[in-house]
Amino acid sequence: MPSLGADMEAGTLVEWRIDKGSRVKRGDVVALVDTEKGVIDIESFEDGVVESLSVKPGVRVPVGTTLALFEGEPVAHAAALPPARAGAPVAIPTMPPAAAPSVERARRISPAARARAASLGVDVAAIHGTGPQGVVTLADVEATVAAAGAKPAAPAAAGRAGIRNAIAASMGRSKREIPHYYLQLALDFQAAASWLEEFNRVRPVPERLLPAVLLIKATARAAAEKDGFSGFYGAGGFARSQAVHVGVAIALRGGGLVAPAILDADRKPLPTIMHELQDLVARVRSGHMRSSEIGTATLTITSLGDEGVDLLLPIIYPPQVAIVGFGSVLERPWAVDGRVEVRPVLNLTLAADHRVTDGRLGAQFLARIRDWLMKPAEL
Amino acid sequence: MTAPSAADPQSLEARILALLVEVAPDVDPAGVRPERDFRDQFDFDSMDLFNFATAIHGAFGIDIPERDYRQLASLAKCTAYLGTKLGPSTPGISAAGKSS
DSSP states (O other): OOOOOOTTTEEEEEESSTTTOOOOTTOOOEEEEEEETEEEEEOOOOOOEEEEEETTTEEEEEETOOEEETTTBBTOOOOOOOGGGGOHHHHHHHHGGGGGGOOOOOBBOOHHHHHHHHHHOOOOGOOOOOOOGGOOOHHHHHHHHHHHHOOOOSSGGGGHHHHHHHHHHHHHHHHOOOEEEOOOOOEEEHHHHHHHHHHHHHHHHGGGOEEEEHHHHHHHHHHHHSTTTEEEEEETTTEEEESEEEEOOOOOOOOOEEEOEEETTTGHHHHHHHHHHHHHHHHHHHTEEEEEGOOSSSSSEEEEETTOOSSOOOOOOOOOOOOEEEEOOEEEEETTEEEEEEEEEEEEEEETTTTOOOHHHHHHHHHHHHHHHHOGGGG | OOOOOSSSHHHHHHHHHHHHHHHHOOOOGGGGTTTHHHHHHHHHHHHHHHHHHHHHHHHHHOOOOGGGGGGGHHHHHHHHHHHHHOOOTOOOOOOOOOOO
């Protein structure tokens, strides 16, 4: 059972996508696992042939439990820990199958529908999905309940308890352990906005970019240039990650958020980042995140650009050491050559870990992000 | 079956609702309040609106300039906008143009 985030202790195997004798390549989805963040597609971290499956669907096991064995490799895990966490303990005994909760069939289900089903005690496997590709929607859950003549027994909010607990555990740990410092920098977003407007004007709707893509790329490039913001803080102190995997905080409808990663964001063209972001948001909200996206982010960005706030003071996701916040782009008075003009102003904020960097380095990091946003054509 | 006319407000609305559910599978089409912005009703963000615009572009084959996105913000606005864009005599577009 791979660790899908620092706060994860256990996961429930929902479904195997492989069988004994299956030939598996690195990156193949081998299993679906249910966590507090929803159902995650578990990808293999190595090539091999499956010798045996060690855990049955429906069984909840601790992180580190062997899920499956590959032929000729007695200690190999079909879903091994990602390299970044290779030092984590792996030899935790499997819980007895007798402890298995009711098996939840692997179904594509929206997070809202999953939460509703859980709060109403409805078996998801028994629901007929009417959404695209058979996705079980909120309406399907309620239709099932209505057809059964059952009354909703608990408030829907109860279904959010899992993800709320996961956020609380992670943020609580962050506030206890990480000595945060905060910086803020306001920038004139005119250059980026104009460049984006022109880029989008000459392209059909599906090929256009959202401003978030510029923020992701600018942050990733700055993190690749400045040491101390991309990596993990563990028992041995700070380990810099040369690869910059940018976690993007994505809100779930109805509450809660997750921050899966866009891998190697500093080296991807803007349209690729847009495409991946689009795909990520869709999968987060339909419950199909991949293990390689969870727990792999080396720093995170969070944007409340749609909500009209000037700025936000974010909290670092452990074991990361920095998080960059973006407020809304708002028209504000701005001094230009000794005159006051109205400009679209964007506030960047940084929360970073004092065990790793100081305000001076942090200021340089924020300034690098600003510099990239001032010359968007070079992103 | 003949394709419904895009000028028929009811069938237009039904097609918009189908696209809405495609973009946000957890939205209950029966519960949509036409005058209320999707953002207030369903927590729509800029990515949802972008996906919705992309779906409309794909299904109706029309260009939607970025500055017009705000006219897609609610079911009523969207129906009115598409009604104008498609014109009274435009025949319905076949479901083959559907985008995901």
